[in-house]
Amino acid sequence: MIIILLLACREPAEQTENGPGDDPTVTTDPTLPVPEAVDTAYGVDSAAETGDTGPEPPLFWTYVDTDSIHSCGLVSDGSVRCWGIDECTNNTPRPWEQLTQISLGIGQGCGLRPDGTLLCWNCDHFDEEVRRETPPGVFLRVEVGAGAACAQDAAGILTCWGVDFVVGTPPPGPVLDFALDANATAAVLPDGSIIAWGDAALWGDDSPPVGVVFSNISMGRRHACGLDTTGLAWCWGDSQNLSPFPPAPPGVWAQIETFNDASCVIDDLGTVSCWYGYPSVSFSLWESQRPAVPFAQLGLGEWDGCGVTLTGEAYCWGGDPSVETWLDVPDLNP
Template identity: 20%
Template sequence: MPAVMTGVRAALAAATPTMTLGLTAYVPEPEPECCTFSPMRIPVHRIAIAMLAISAASALILANPAHAAEAAKPIAVITGGHHTCAILDGGSVKCWGLNGNGELGYGDTTSRGVNASEMGDDLPTVDLGTGRTALALTSGRDHTCALLDNHTVKCWGLNEIGELGYGDTDNRGDNASEMGDNLPTVDLGTGRTAKAINAGMWHTCAILDNDTVKCWGKNDHGELGLGDTSHRGDNASEMGDNLPTVDLGTGRIAKVMSSAGVHSCVLLDNNTIKCWGYNGNADLGLGDTDNRGDNSSEMGDSLPAVDLGTGRTAKAVSSGGGGTCSILDNDTVKCWGYSAQGQLGYGDTNNRGDVGGEMGDNLLAVDLGTGRTASAIWYGDLHVCALLDNGSVKCWGWNSVGQLGLGDTDNRGDSGAELGDSLGIVPLGAGRNALSITAAWDHSCALLDNDTIKCWGNNAEGELGQGDANSRGDGPDELGDNLPAVLLGTAPVSLPPTGADTTVLVGLAVILLAAGTVLVTTRRRVATVK
């Protein structure tokens, strides 16, 4: 479709000598209450003069609203260590924040989001390859992975321990010509594709099409679940068919993966949870501090499920920097592991799950407030956010830079009477609710019900997408209606093909089609060009 020019550019183009022949204008004849018109030929120089006058008067240039540029609509948001990415409607991806290792996927190491000129339409989309779009995203501290529409996986950013899964330690996305068709897919094995992906700090896991799990990257503590401490993906011949699947137990398959700093958890088909990797802070919820998965005979049927309480099963699991939270079958939340900042939500700083007698029925549900239950849970590094049943968001734990979204820097959950009805909700704006949440090292984001994203917390690297480096949520009156949505630009304009009907609606408008037709409509007239 030829480009559509509007305003002064259109007027100047119409006035050029190369466009003076064969140019036809259709102008509606005066009609009291009618919307049809009759064509009449008028000199081009008069059209040009009229168009210049209209442009000088800031005339409204209107196209069919169905084809007009609209704000890009995000459908998912994820947070990394100090960067954030969103999937837009249609499957394109935009990322902003820290980019020291190419984690934004733009072929450079230039961070985005600290200047106003770096967001909106100035923020490019990530090149995923010809014809490829994203179904899901996940981020570690400094790397990002996408599950593509053909169920392959591509990863970019830091790769010092093989977390990208390419059989080397070369970063991707930090130099030109490393993205798009030049970025290979992760080899998951012969005939294997992915259903879901999840990244820890320096490792990545995928649920495959046969419901098995494969993990690669750093493995110092057994976080890959392979019964040793050998990294995978940093040397050739470690991926594909050579990468074993995680032994989840006899007959067990994975429903949901959650990888954290140095441990991993899985929600199984029988709605139990198993965790492996680092357990120095009771991250695994097994009543001790022994790592699992770093020695043989610790996985499979030898790895016990987390005791959630009598008759209780899990609906969701989220692993964080030092612990894990689960939504149970009754929509309550239980958390275990490290609690120095109150991130477990129990009104103290006591770890849970590091000794016997702390799990199961002895592990209380987190008090979310009177009558409130959880729809989603996200464990960041040292803070946790929950999406509640009424669409509101509550966060607790570490709050050094406002990542809890409460207008101060006071931790919540580390002393009594800070949870439940005493814990305020994150102000998202008048009438706004959240559809999903995500939390990272020290910032948090929510996808709202009006198809926008709002982020709060640390913004030193532009991870909040506000075009500056000012943190949000650490002072009063910074959230709610005072917090702008992340500016993601306009959605691609879908113009009708040549020969299709084009409707120009209410208002004084001029549209110049490069095909050589100028349509002028007057107030309250509707015209169709063929």
């Protein structure tokens, strides 16, 4: 049997622009789309393999405070932002100085670094006691008043410094909560009672109600308010005109803030209710400008206020932001 093998003669294949060993699927034709880089061994997008997960999530506020001269807030990435008059913002922490808590007094402030140490500052031409006398140590919380501050350690013990008549002598043992104002300092003791030191005339002829077990306290100019362990609010002391400060509204509240001659409470849904000692044009303006949104936290100054909403936005009110720069909250996601 004769087998004839026929070999077909073919034209040589047209040479592409790819060199030897190049992927023939890649073309240099500029009119064609460039294919995405894919890991052929695992079928994984090379961008994901390098850890590129796309755009960063938007930033939001977690806490804000004001002293009616400058304001500061904590951001979701751990940074701190401050705004207000130049005499303050020249000295306030920069965004890269991460803080876990902040508190502002009149022209000064303090914050806690992630390691629990203190960072304090003061505005130009204001008292330097808080910054100059900042104590060493590790703390869990700090509160600043007018020319004085107190910090609490892990055992609940207070360390206070600054103006003598405000600082006074804190209790030697642990406290549950504490607050400062321009004239005095007060704290909630482990049994729920309240002790105050500093200006003896702080609350006039009034005093904290006996038999109430408090969980926290907040102080104004001549009055104070606190929440008991059931969430009821109590107030005592005088208004600015020396009349008794009005009682707190009924209800169960999650937070209470007292400032100047007024107080505010927030419930679990973020509803805010504020009241004042005597009729005031300034307070009426303050109330009319407060946004009607649910708040998670309030930080109140002399006549201005700031707050963080349940969704992480921050607002400040009580005046004209174009003039009172501490009300002009910076945009975190321009």
